[in-house]
Amino acid sequence: MKLLFIVWISLLPLCALGQINKIFTVTGTIRNHKDKMIYLKENSLEKNINRFADSCIIKPDGSFTLKALYTDEHLFSLILSKNPKAGGVYMLVNDTENINVQLDISNPAENEIRGSVASKDLQDYIVKREGYYTQLEKLEVQENDPDKLKTKREQLFSNLNIQYTNAIADVSNATVAIYILSSNPDLQWEDALTTANGLLKKFPNSGELKSYISSLEKWIEKNQESLQFNKDLMG
Secondary structure (H helix, E strand, C coil), rough: CHHHHHHHHHHHHHHHHCCCCCEEEEEEEECCCCCEEEEEEEECCCCCEEEEEEEECCCCEEEEEEEEECCCEEEEEEECCCCCCCCCCCEECCCCCEEEEECCCCCCHEEECCHHHHHHHHHHHHHHHHHHHHHHHHHHHHHHHHHHHHHHHHHHHHHHHHHHHHHHCCCCCCCCCCHHHHHCCCCCCCHHHHHHHHHHCCCCCCCCHHHHHHHHHHHHHCCCHHHHHHHHHCC
């Protein structure tokens, strides 16, 4: 865990500022993989962090232990490649100091998480949403009737919107809420801002959510002319 030591040293000055560093530990096993290394990547809007926090060699039995220092709650992801284009194998929220995961690369439906309610909620949302997109991909290949294809596509997207609406209404963690908001490609920027401000009443102490709102406000202000043009174009 060479990266952890480097991060540890770089964050020591925070102690002088009165911020208390905690250690976030992820243990687990990973099956059906061909990689030698696994990485823990950290993403914080509030701290403007997007970096690899730790790495380790996966043991012959598939087990691993990763650690990161943190002062607040945000998003982490387990990945098997340092390639920037590589997606996360498993996304986590550090709502607790110790998380255990059981991963199966060939069968993600069998993945398990222990110790983190927020991470489990996040993964449940991701799995359900990806399930809809998998259905859509199969539909595009299997359905040859244009009218039936259109009807079935509309139903799938309707189900996606229902899932999003229900998830936002029931969300119990600010970091998970930000991910849900960001995962909806059809959500307009102004609507995202309105929803985020509503969520801030539910999670008033979330620095991540405040940073997300600030980013939305800056983007909307910067692109006000094009947004207005699109509104006028749509009537």
